[in-house]
Amino acid sequence: MEGLPQGLKPQTPAEPNGEQEARRAAEEDMRRDMIATILDGAARERLSRIALVSPERSQQIEAVLLRMAQTGQLRGKVTESQLIELLEQMEEAQSKTNTKKTTIVYQRRRDFDDDDDF
Numbered sequence: 001m002e003g004l005p006q007g008l009k010p011q012t013p014a015e016p017n018g019e020q021e022a023r024r025a026a027e028e029d030m031r032r033d034m035i036a037t038i039l040d041g042a043a044r045e046r047l048s049r050i051a052l053v054s055p056e057r058s059q060q061i062e063a064v065l066l067r068m069a070q071t072g073q074l075r076g077k078v079t080e081s082q083l084i085e086l087l088e089q090m091e092e093a094q095s096k097t098n099t100k101k102t103t104i105v106y107q108r109r110r111d112f113d114d115d116d117d118f
Contacts, residue, residue, distance in 0.1 A: 035062055038069050042080035061087070 039047065051058035064086065068074050078086075 031062065031066070034066060034069065038065055038074060038078055039083070040077040040079055043078050043083040046080055046083055061090070064090070 035047070036044065047058060047061060050061065061083075065074075065078065
């Protein structure tokens with residue numbers, strides 16, 4: 001139990017699936033309520049659009065916002081412009097870790113009977 005965040009208990013395999021589903025649904029509701037109190041309307045709308053395109057990225061952003069709120073780094077509701085700044089910071093941090101640059105090389109096939117010989 002030392003490695004878990006405050007307020008969380010380890011999951012026991014003896015719990016029936018109904019209780020697990022109910023607990024998971026309750027945690028998701030609490031998460032949505034906290035996000036609703038952290039973000040203003042425009043920022044919440046932008047985050048929902050991000051969730052449509054990339055659910056994993058949306059969950060990452062939500063986790064960062066919740067962590068910031070729990071540590072007291074947020075002073076009021078997050079506006080859309082602040083959310084955009086956070087997204088840009090996350091993108092910069094991600095691009096620094098992924099230094100591998102992808103390049104596309106076009107190779108044109110040349111046939112024996114090409115018309116470029118003229």
